[in-house]
Amino acid sequence: MTAIYIGVMTGTSMDGVDLVAASFEPLHLHATLTVPFDPDLRDELMALTLPDDNEIDRMGKADVALATMIGHGINQLIDQNKLDRSQIKAIGSHGQTIRHRPEYGFTLQIGDPHLITEITQIPVISDFRRRDMAAGGQGAPLVPAFHQAMFLHDQIHRVILNLGGIANxxxxxxxxxxxVYGFDTGPANILMDAWCERYTGQPYDENGNWAAYGTPIRSLLDRLQAHEFFAKEPPKSTGREDFNLEWLDEQILDWRSDLEYDELEDTPENIQATLMKLTTRAIKKAIYRSGLDTGEVYVCGGGAYNSHLLDQLRWRLRKHNWSVQSTEVLGLAPTWVEATAFAWLAKCFVEHQAGNLAAVTGAAGPRILGSMTIV
Incomplete structure (x- = not known):
């Protein structure tokens, strides 16, 4: 009987909960579903990523609300696709990261696994990141081990680029x-989405059309790139704690007070174009410094559907003839890569196999990641 694992992922962009039912060896997706966030819950989760008043009570309520949403979403996935529950070995639930502080050895994901197990009557593997942190690692990114297992090629260098809220x-x-190694390169959609929503009312810049209308501002780009994260050497990871709209507003305010400020450049679309260049330049630097001469870049996450961003990457990587295309070419649609990775990590836990790569996270060695909530 084929063993099926369910993967649950909600990322930094918080645009919904992605669910997949997958089996491995070979990889096969039996069912997929995205459950959109209730706007109030999304707003609360966004707020919890930064310090504020009454955090513990608010976090507790959000923890329950998110777990309830995930649990019922999993039941919907199973029922709509007539999956055999006896084949489902476990659920791998990443949870929503509301704080990630590797410099303190601390990370927090919410979405109560006990409640998910109670609703679904299926064991849940959760809390994947803290075991790696306990071993001295960053706790992120965790997906490179999955990418290695699924996408490593014998003869062609490959880069799997995840463009979620953060790029890795x-x-x-x-x-x-x-x-194999990997790391976070900096913001991807996290700043562009927030800036776009503020000035256009749209949750994201479809196909990067708005950014394409603007022109990057060199002086502002230099200021944004002065963030200490970009100068760090891997292993490294980041999140909304470092890159958020409040931080961006502060940088723009400082830039506007600078002697080199040119008010003619100061348009929302030019700033959007600058944010895109911030993302693509950091990715280019990561790939060119890797020592790999040429190869294939496969993009996943929401940014894989931003055609202007992908065109900008192709242009930046043209020097060494890197191709840039979606993970769809490899048989896994960009939307489902991360959720599938956490289904795979659940499988690793059940089979007592390590789920991290020490060269990626900086941990002392391979570790079995996660904790199990049994039925």
Whole structure:
């Protein structure tokens, strides 16, 4: 009987909960579903990513609300697709990150696994990141181990680029599983989405059309790139704590007070174009510094559907003839890569296999990630 694992992912962009039912060896997706957030819950989760009043009570309520949403979403996934519950070994639930502070050895994801188990009557593997942190790691990114297992090629260098709220790269040298590494490169959609929503009322910049209308502002770009994260060497990870709309507003305010400020450049679309260049330049730097001469870049996450962003990446990587395309070409649609990764991590836990790559996170060695909530 084929073992099925359910993966649950809600990322930094908080645009919904992605659910997949997957089996492995070979990889096969039996069912997929995205459950959109209730706007009030999304607003509360967004607010909880930064310090504020009465955090513990508010976090507790959001923890229950999110778990209830996930649990009923999983039941919907199973029932709509007539999945055999006896085949489902476990649920891998990442939860919603509301604070990630690797410098303190601390990360927090909410979405109560006990409640998810109670609603679904299926064991839940959760809290994947803290075991890696306990071993001295960043707790992120965790997906490179999955990328290695699924996408490593014997003869072609590959980069798997995840463009969620934060951008991260998995660098897969051809035929060298022990040389795989990866890290967060900086913001992807997190700033562009927030800026777009403020000035256009749309939750994201469809196809990057608004950014394409603008022109990047060099002086502002230089200021944004002065953030200490960009100068750090891997292993490194980041999140909404470092890159958020409040931080961006502060940088723009400082830029406007600078002697080199040119008010003719100061338009919302030019700032959007600058944010896109901030993202693509950091990705280019990561790939060119990898030591890989040329190869294939496969993009997943919501940013994979931003055609202007992908065109900008192709242009920036043209020097070494890197191709840039969606993970759809590899048989896994960009939307489902991360949720599938957490289904795979649940499988690793059940089979007592390590789920991290120490070279990626900086942990002392391989670790079995997560904790199980049994039925």
């Amino acid at each position: 790269v998995s660098l897969l040298p051809a035929g060298q599983p022990n040389a």
